[in-house]
Amino acid sequence: MNLLVVSLLALTLFVPSTWAQTSQNAWRDIGKEALRAADAGDLDKAIKLYTEASGMLLARGRKADAGVIYMNLGELAQIHGQFPLAETNFITGLQLLEHSAAPDDMRIVELLDDIGWLYVTWGKASAGARFLEEARDKGRNAAANEPRLIAHLDTQAAYATVIGKYSEGQKTWKRALELANLDFGPDALKYDNVLLHCGQASSLVGDYQSAAEMLRKYLDIEQRRPGTINASIALAAGELGNVYTHMKKYSEAQTWFNQAFNGKNLKQQPLIHSVLLSYLGDYYMAQSDWQNAKSQFEQALTIEQSIMGNNQAVAKSMLSLAKALEKLHMKSEAKDLEGQARAIVEAHKRPADNQTVDVLALRREN
Numbered sequence: 001m002n003l004l005v006v007s008l009l010a011l012t013l014f015v016p017s018t019w020a021q022t023s024q025n026a027w028r029d030i031g032k033e034a035l036r037a038a039d040a041g042d043l044d045k046a047i048k049l050y051t052e053a054s055g056m057l058l059a060r061g062r063k064a065d066a067g068v069i070y071m072n073l074g075e076l077a078q079i080h081g082q083f084p085l086a087e088t089n090f091i092t093g094l095q096l097l098e099h100s101a102a103p104d105d106m107r108i109v110e111l112l113d114d115i116g117w118l119y120v121t122w123g124k125a126s127a128g129a130r131f132l133e134e135a136r137d138k139g140r141n142a143a144a145n146e147p148r149l150i151a152h153l154d155t156q157a158a159y160a161t162v163i164g165k166y167s168e169g170q171k172t173w174k175r176a177l178e179l180a181n182l183d184f185g186p187d188a189l190k191y192d193n194v195l196l197h198c199g200q201a202s203s204l205v206g207d208y209q210s211a212a213e214m215l216r217k218y219l220d221i222e223q224r225r226p227g228t229i230n231a232s233i234a235l236a237a238g239e240l241g242n243v244y245t246h247m248k249k250y251s252e253a254q255t256w257f258n259q260a261f262n263g264k265n266l267k268q269q270p271l272i273h274s275v276l277l278s279y280l281g282d283y284y285m286a287q288s289d290w291q292n293a294k295s296q297f298e299q300a301l302t303i304e305q306s307i308m309g310n311n312q313a314v315a316k317s318m319l320s321l322a323k324a325l326e327k328l329h330m331k332s333e334a335k336d337l338e339g340q341a342r343a344i345v346e347a348h349k350r351p352a353d354n355q356t357v358d359v360l361a362l363r364r365e366n
Contacts, residue, residue, distance in 0.1 A: 027056040031069070041231060043076050043268045050076070064107070067096030071111050074118075081270040081307040083122050090115045104141045106148035112138065113155040120162060121271075123311025123348065132159050150180050150191045161201045173198045192221045196236055208243045215240050231269040234260045238276040245283045253283055274303040274317075281320060290327040297321035315344040 034049035050073050057066035070093030077086035094111045101108060116131030132155070139152045153176035161169035173194065180191040199214030219236050238260035244253035257280055266273035281296035301317040308314055318341040325334035 027053040027065075030056070031072075034072070038072075038076065041265060041268065043080060047073060047076050063096045063100035064105070067093040067100070067111070068107055069093075070096065071107070071114060074114060078118055078121075079269050079271075081303075083118065083307065086118055087115070090118065104138065106139075106142055106146060106152070109135050109139045109142070109152050110148060113152055117155055117159070120159065121308075121313075123308060123313070128159075132156065145179070145183065147179075147183050147191075150176050150183070150194065153179070154191075154194050154197055158197055158201070161204065166201075166205055169201060173201065187221055189221060189225050192218055195221070196232075196239075199236075200239055203239065203243050203246070206246075208247050211243050212240060212247075215243065231266055231272050234266060234276060235272050238279050241283065242279040245279070245286055248286070250283070250287060257283060270303045270307060274300040277303070278317060278320060281324070285320075285324065285327075288327075290324050294321065294324040294328060297324055310340075310344045310347075312345065312348055315341040318344075 030049050030053045034046045034053065037043075037049060038046040050069050054066050054069040054073070057063075057069060070089045074086045074089030074093060077083075077089055090111060094108070094115065097105065097108050097111060112131050112135035116128045116135060119125070119128030119131065122128075135152065136156055139149065139156075142149045142152070153172050157169045157172035157176060159169075160166075160172060176191075176194050177198065180188070180194055184190045195214045195218040199211045199218060202208070202211035202214065215236050219233065219240075222233060222236070237256045241253045241256035241260060244250070244256065257276075260276055261280075266276070277296045277300035281293045281300065284290070284293035284296060297317065297320045301314070301321055304314050304317055318337045322334040322337040322341070325331075325337065
């Protein structure tokens with residue numbers, strides 16, 4: 001995709017003169033259109049529009065607002081699985097904000113969270129921890145009713161869960177939900193993704209009933225959103241399929257997996273696709289359908305390796321595939337995969353990188 005390989009430095013320096021002559025609010029209109037495109041799942045169009053908006057803002061010297069656009073570009077690149085580009089966009093946005101916004105601006109906190117979560121997902125947990133801790137320190141200065149605090153608390157709760165601090169994560173999510181309810185109401189579309197993430201975390205710790213309730217509520221709310229993201233609905237439906245698999249309610253699980261995959265275009269959001277494939281593989285394993293399980297795990301592993309190389313999440317997928325191969329009496333292949341997975345785990349076995357929960361199981365839609 002051409003836009004994803006354009007130099008960000010070139011974007012910063014080359015600003016067509018016609019942009020400087022457009023109306024003062026033109027960039028806002030373009031930004032809104034980009035957001036609608038992203039919500040509809042057209043990430044290529046959203047990236048193109050956000051790039052245009054950033055050029056308009058830089059032409060007017062509005063560096064802080066341009067920094068937010070780069071944050072949006074970084075998020076879209078991460079969703080695409082373009083982690084190096086996401087990193088470049090996030091760092092560019094952070095530099096623009098730090099040089100032009102107030103030190104306690106919550107947009108800086110959001111960007112620090114974004115960079116930190118990117119690194120955690122990427123398997124660079126030490127770097128991720130540094131940015132997330134800095135975000136937490138700055139976030140303490142926010143007003144108690146600051147709406148942007150909701151997304152910050154959401155990210156911090158997910159990170160606490162990833163490193164095994166489950167009680168802290170649940171407490172932080174509860175605070176985020178309380179603030180969202182206070183600011184927007186209990187069934188508001190804005191920040192309803194906190195319900196999705198909290199449901200995912202409940203599933204991870206084995207509280208499947210609570211997970212199902214939160215995921216169903218999230219889906220009920222999302223159905224009211226115009227042009228709902230296909231991948232967002234697919235993710236929540238797949239999470240429900242996974243929950244019901246664990247509860248051994250296989251017919252219900254199958255219903256939700258059908259909803260997750262049928263008619264959904266997941267190619268532009270590969271990590272979501274890989275996790276849904278893994279969940280479906282787990283479902284087939286529970287049904288003793290080893291061949292179908294193998295197929296799903298193989299597809300998931302291919303996607304994850306292409307994006308992340310070899311990290312803890314990839315090792316986990318290797319072990320899942322190895323179990324299916326073992327059941328199919330492909331013992332040599334299973335042993336080879338287990339050996340590769342052990343080598344990856346050993347290579348990442350540093351205290352700062354000791355994640356106790358697969359990071360791909362949280363906040364996958366970013």
